Amino acid sequence: MESLQVSEHMNLRPVTFTQAMPVAEAVERLLQSKQTGGPVVNDKNKVIGFLSEQDCIVQMIESSYYREQVAQVKDIMVTEVKTVKPYMSVIELTQKMMVEKPKVYPVIDDDGYLLGTINRSSLLNAIDLQLRDGYKRAS
Template structure:
């Protein structure tokens, strides 16, 4: 049976956003990384927030309406961040994702420092791999 721990399926190179970064730069990073959101970290790489595409869209609409373009990540990020530990179960996280909104979870160590992230596609990949290995054993 395949391991189903977050550490085995998480991205170890997540997009990292900084508190004082302009939202326009954060949007570029999200687009370049093809991620729907990303953790906001402080200068020590500790997760202090999360910024989603939805947050950015809202801000960009307001900016275009009011013709103001200077907004910082800290002004619109969520400070209550749902995170997951690398030793957490993929199946438990999948159950949590059915109930809660986030599509991307920052993976943090026990002190809150960013190690990576995991998203719905990663979860599906892990479960699919487990199911395929089960099918092979049954044949």
């Protein structure tokens, strides 16, 4: 199972955002994609932040209270982003996710360019497939 790599199970079409994007537009993207968050990228597709549903909920509540929607993604995104490499082991990442908070990790190459994302559901699915395959071979 150690041979399972992130690249085999990552989302190749993650929802992404730009710094200057209005939060309302970011929320629309999240809702349409049915994803819980995604990387904020610059014009070269390098990861510079992360925006989650939680970040947007807080901003939307504040916007409704003050009746203004002027915030941009750069105002609420997380800038200390935990990322993973495509060649990382699924098991290693699963162990990391058991102690760290992010539910979604951007997958980047060695130069910091976004390749995709991987989330807990993808990891669970990868491990489940591996275990079922192992049970079939053992039978």
